[in-house]
Amino acid sequence: MSGxxxxxxxxxxxxxxTRGDELSGMYGPENKADVVIIGAGxxxxxxATELRRCGxxxxxxxxxxxxxxxxxxxxxxxxxxxxEFSRLLRGPAYARRLVVAALAAGxxxxxxxxxxxxxxxxxxxxxxxxxxRVVHARRVLIATGARETSRAARFIGGTKPGxxxxxGALQGLVHLEGINPFRAPVVLGTELVSxxxxxxxxxxxxxxxxxxxxxxSTTAFWPARWLPRILGIPLLLKTELLTIEGESTVxxxxxxxxxxxxxxxxxxGVIVSGHFRPESxxxxxxxxELDRHTGGPVVDQFGRCSDPDFFAAGNLLRPVETAGWSxxxxxxxxxxxxxxxQGKLPSxxxxxxxELAGRSLKYVVPQRxxxxxxxxxxxxxxxxxxxxxxxxxxxxxxxxxKTVKSLSTVxxxxxxxxxxxxxxxxxxxxxxxxxxxxx
Amino acid sequence: xxxxxxxxxxxxxxxxxxxxxCAIARQFTLEGARVVVIExxxxxxxxxxxxxxxxxxxxxxxxxxxxxxxxxxxxxxxYLKIHERLGLPLIKSGALVIAWTESExxxxxxxxxxxxxxxxxxxxxxxxxxxxxxxxxxxxxxxxSFIVPRxxxxxxxxxxxxxxxxxxxxxxxxxxNCEVKGGCFDGVRWKLDTVQGQISATTVINAAGxxxxxxxxxxxxxxxxxxxxxxxxxxxxxxxxxxxxxxxLLPVPNDVTKGVVICRTAYGNLLVGPTAEAQDDRVNAALSxxxxxxxxxxxxxILPALADHDVTAVYAGLRPATEFxxxxxxxxxxxxxxxxGGIRSxxxxxxxxxxxxxxxxxxxxxxxxxxxxxxxxxxxSNIAENYPRDWxxxxxxxxxxxCELVTRREITEALEGPLAVRSIGxxxxxxxxxxxxxxGFYCSAELAKMTQxxxxxxxxxxxxxxxxx
Numbered sequence: 001m002s003g004x005x006x007x008x009x010x011x012x013x014x015x016x017x018t019r020g021d022e023l024s025g026m027y028g029p030e031n032k033a034d035v036v037i038i039g040a041g042x043x044x045x046x047x048a049t050e051l052r053r054c055g056x057x058x059x060x061x062x063x064x065x066x067x068x069x070x071x072x073x074x075x076x077x078x079x080x081x082x083x084e085f086s087r088l089l090r091g092p093a094y095a096r097r098l099v100v101a102a103l104a105a106g107x108x109x110x111x112x113x114x115x116x117x118x119x120x121x122x123x124x125x126x127x128x129x130x131x132x133r134v135v136h137a138r139r140v141l142i143a144t145g146a147r148e149t150s151r152a153a154r155f156i157g158g159t160k161p162g163x164x165x166x167x168g169a170l171q172g173l174v175h176l177e178g179i180n181p182f183r184a185p186v187v188l189g190t191e192l193v194s195x196x197x198x199x200x201x202x203x204x205x206x207x208x209x210x211x212x213x214x215x216x217s218t219t220a221f222w223p224a225r226w227l228p229r230i231l232g233i234p235l236l237l238k239t240e241l242l243t244i245e246g247e248s249t250v251x252x253x254x255x256x257x258x259x260x261x262x263x264x265x266x267x268x269g270v271i272v273s274g275h276f277r278p279e280s281x282x283x284x285x286x287x288x289e290l291d292r293h294t295g296g297p298v299v300d301q302f303g304r305c306s307d308p309d310f311f312a313a314g315n316l317l318r319p320v321e322t323a324g325w326s327x328x329x330x331x332x333x334x335x336x337x338x339x340x341x342q343g344k345l346p347s348x349x350x351x352x353x354x355e356l357a358g359r360s361l362k363y364v365v366p367q368r369x370x371x372x373x374x375x376x377x378x379x380x381x382x383x384x385x386x387x388x389x390x391x392x393x394x395x396x397x398x399x400x401x402k403t404v405k406s407l408s409t410v411x412x413x414x415x416x417x418x419x420x421x422x423x424x425x426x427x428x429x430x431x432x433x434x435x436x437x438x439x
Numbered sequence: 440x441x442x443x444x445x446x447x448x449x450x451x452x453x454x455x456x457x458x459x460x461c462a463i464a465r466q467f468t469l470e471g472a473r474v475v476v477i478e479x480x481x482x483x484x485x486x487x488x489x490x491x492x493x494x495x496x497x498x499x500x501x502x503x504x505x506x507x508x509x510x511x512x513x514x515x516x517x518y519l520k521i522h523e524r525l526g527l528p529l530i531k532s533g534a535l536v537i538a539w540t541e542s543e544x545x546x547x548x549x550x551x552x553x554x555x556x557x558x559x560x561x562x563x564x565x566x567x568x569x570x571x572x573x574x575x576x577x578x579x580x581x582x583x584s585f586i587v588p589r590x591x592x593x594x595x596x597x598x599x600x601x602x603x604x605x606x607x608x609x610x611x612x613x614x615x616n617c618e619v620k621g622g623c624f625d626g627v628r629w630k631l632d633t634v635q636g637q638i639s640a641t642t643v644i645n646a647a648g649x650x651x652x653x654x655x656x657x658x659x660x661x662x663x664x665x666x667x668x669x670x671x672x673x674x675x676x677x678x679x680x681x682x683x684x685x686x687x688l689l690p691v692p693n694d695v696t697k698g699v700v701i702c703r704t705a706y707g708n709l710l711v712g713p714t715a716e717a718q719d720d721r722v723n724a725a726l727s728x729x730x731x732x733x734x735x736x737x738x739x740x741i742l743p744a745l746a747d748h749d750v751t752a753v754y755a756g757l758r759p760a761t762e763f764x765x766x767x768x769x770x771x772x773x774x775x776x777x778x779x780g781g782i783r784s785x786x787x788x789x790x791x792x793x794x795x796x797x798x799x800x801x802x803x804x805x806x807x808x809x810x811x812x813x814x815x816x817x818x819x820s821n822i823a824e825n826y827p828r829d830w831x832x833x834x835x836x837x838x839x840x841x842c843e844l845v846t847r848r849e850i851t852e853a854l855e856g857p858l859a860v861r862s863i864g865x866x867x868x869x870x871x872x873x874x875x876x877x878x879g880f881y882c883s884a885e886l887a888k889m890t891q892x893x894x895x896x897x898x899x900x901x902x903x904x905x906x907x908x
Binding site: 112151 | 679750842881
């Protein structure tokens with residue numbers, strides 16, 4: 001499998017993505033770059049392109065996959081690209097365009113490279129077919145994205161037969177390898193990606209027997225919720241998936257219906273979809289501070305991590321947003337990195353912490369704010385709630401509390417509050433809380 | 440027993456390629472016997488041996504004087520002797536037996552006395568303060584403990600794989616997908632009817648684990664025990680959690696169970712389990728959300744910091760317990776047949792010792808073989824965290840499973856080696872592919888593509904080797 005197979009155009013292939021086996025010396029004689037970007041998805045590629053546009057000399061993108069482009073590569077459906085290219089594209093075409101844009105801007109992309117460690121310097125150790133190498137940079141952007149929560153981590157009971165997959169694995173099987181893992185699976189979850197799973201199934205004539213959602217309504221909004229009806233797939237709300245049955249492959253599942261009845265459904269597979277979480281494994285074994293709410297790194301309004309030589313953007317910050325959103329964010333953080341190289345960003349030491357109170361808010365990004373006149377890369381606080389809730393979103397600073405806005409929302413719906421809600425020179429801690437109203 | 444080896448194809452037929460069968464095959468082969476191992480599953484270690492706590496026990500808490508106690512002690516000693524030559528890992532952790540209540544504290548001296556009776560002399564009592572000094576993350580209410588310095592963590596799959604691999608390198612034969620239907624002994628040798636035809640051997644050793652009593656019934660018409668499977672569920676935490684402990688943390692055992700253990704794994708995770716649940720089914724080791732949640736809660740009671748860590752994997756295993764406490768090892772007079780049954784949770788620790796004991800039993804009625812002039816020592820490719828791994832070496836062809844850092848070269852070798860894997864389960868046990876935090880989100884597609892030609896050739900279906908997590 002060559003990194004060149006999805007080369008967008010002939011003329012670019014000469015300087016196209018390089019496989020890791022050619023890593024030796026590819027960053028120059030000493031394996032150095034101004035900026036190393038980890039992850040060739042929408043956020044990483046747009047940041048890289050922006051850094052080159054800002055005049056940064058050597059910008060290197062590393063990706064562990066054999067082909068650059070990230071998750072959209074195996075999302076073979078619309079809508080992608082309107083914001084970025086003013087064109088309606090399918091995922092794979094969109095991914096190719098991102099790569100073309102980065103290469104045209106002079107970005108170097110190396111695929112088949114896996115990051116093993118991040119240390120102060122910044123210094124990275126990477127591994128590829130060539131074995132372990134050390135890479136030095138002036139700044140590092142981590143844009144490793146998100147993945148779905150596994151069946152195991154969700155404590156779903158039963159046996160462990162073949163045919164239980166995440167949407168990511170399913171799309172990889174179907175779109176990258178043309179493998180059809182089942183005929184009649186159940187789909188667990190109703191996030192956007194769960195409906196994407198339905199489309200993927202349709203692609204190969206796989207007919208899901210039911211879509212199962214523990215909540216009272218689908219997590220994703222219209223028009224997604226009409227899709228099962230259009231496809232003739234029963235949508236079972238307020239229903240729990242209890243156990244998975246089968247020996248070598250799935251033979252069925254048991255579910256608990258809203259009235260408490262336990263039923264068995266015949267199925268030959270299970271798609272365990274959604275519940276995204278940041279792919280932050282390399283951070284967990286580094287010196288960089290992680291936020292236990294998002295599962296990603298703690299960042300300031302420039303996407304800057306606790307070690308200010310490291311930045312983060314895209315779904316690593318907060319699962320999960322669209323490709324277009326991640327692209328926009330990558331571009332903005334790329335710009336901030338260029339400013340940082342020019343010494344234009346304020347010292348991180350003067351920042352204040354942004355925290356959460358109560359249980360209704362699931363996370364907030366960014367988690368630190370540095371008082372400055374420099375325009376931010378992340379211009380608003382982003383929140384999600386942990387359950388369907390309505391009430392007042394309040395902000396407390398130094399014992400003074402004010403209402404920021406009224407909310408009536410559900411999990412997975414984006415909530416934004418502009419950074420300007422903070423005073424110009426905040427001190428202490430800024431604490432957000434959703435005070436729920438009685439219903 | 441008959442010694443007419445020349446007239447039979449094999450000297451020894453071992454039924455079952457679990458850890459015990461693999462160790463017995465190795466032992467007899469190195470003694471000079473022609474051995475065939477017969478396994479009904481597509482791959483080795485597919486029954487009771489696929490799920491355990493991965494600890495090399497000293498046998499300090501075994502019933503003194505039992506067969507189990509002596510086999511565990513001998514197995515522990517032999518593993519230490521051979522593990523480096525076979526390339527098998529050893530994590531020198533030591534264990535702490537921790538008392539959480541006053542009544543448990545009062546039982547510590549008795550347990551230490553039992554340890555000494557079992558030849559484990561180096562146990563040492565520790566105060567609450569000393570215990571917390573060794574394990575700072577331990578919950579505050581630990582009363583006291585004693586340390587068992589030579590309890591270690593090992594790789595539960597590489598070890599038996601290495602035993603069988605050495606057997607094969609020295610002339611043993613393995614037949615997989617080869618269920619034994621029946622057989623008869625003609626007074627000189629056995630003729631076993633299998634789904635792959637007849638296999639002839641002078642002596643049969645029943646190491647069929649969860650099916651030990653059934654094989655006894657099929658071949659000898661009777662059995663002296665019945666298997667009463669005991670299910671153990673485990674939860675495995677993501678790698679950062681393994682920094683929370685150094686030792687194997689054992690509870691004070693009761694009559695039914697050794698209780699919930701916390702320990703690192705050879706792969707750098709943290710393990711909490713097992714449960715102990717009796718069931719009739721010998722096949723399905725079903726997980727239950729209640730049990731997994733209870734394990735998580737118990738884990739956090741012992742190590743409060745676990746609350747901030749993620750669970751990566753969950754699994755359940757069946758131990759072939761019987762109505763008896765001790766191992767059920769019986770040589771059947773005049774029948775050239777040895778039953779090795781009821782090897783409960785200590786099988787991994789005892790296997791090499793049990794194999795030695797079985798050979799001794801064999802010698803009581805059979806004759807010694809002529810050991811080979813040279814013994815080959817194949818090395819197992821390492822998949823343990825703290826030993827050199829393939830991803831660190833040149834020419835590894837890149838990483839396929841990023842969570843567990845499994846290289847393309849490792850997967851290809853597992854698919855093509857002398858004991859080539861024949862199922863996704865086998866591939867996971869050999870390489871750890873898909874067993875990390877993403878549980879196949881990332882590499883399922885690539886693995887399915889890589890394995891398809893091999894598994895399809897072995898009569899498997901694509902559905903059974905996709906995403907068995």
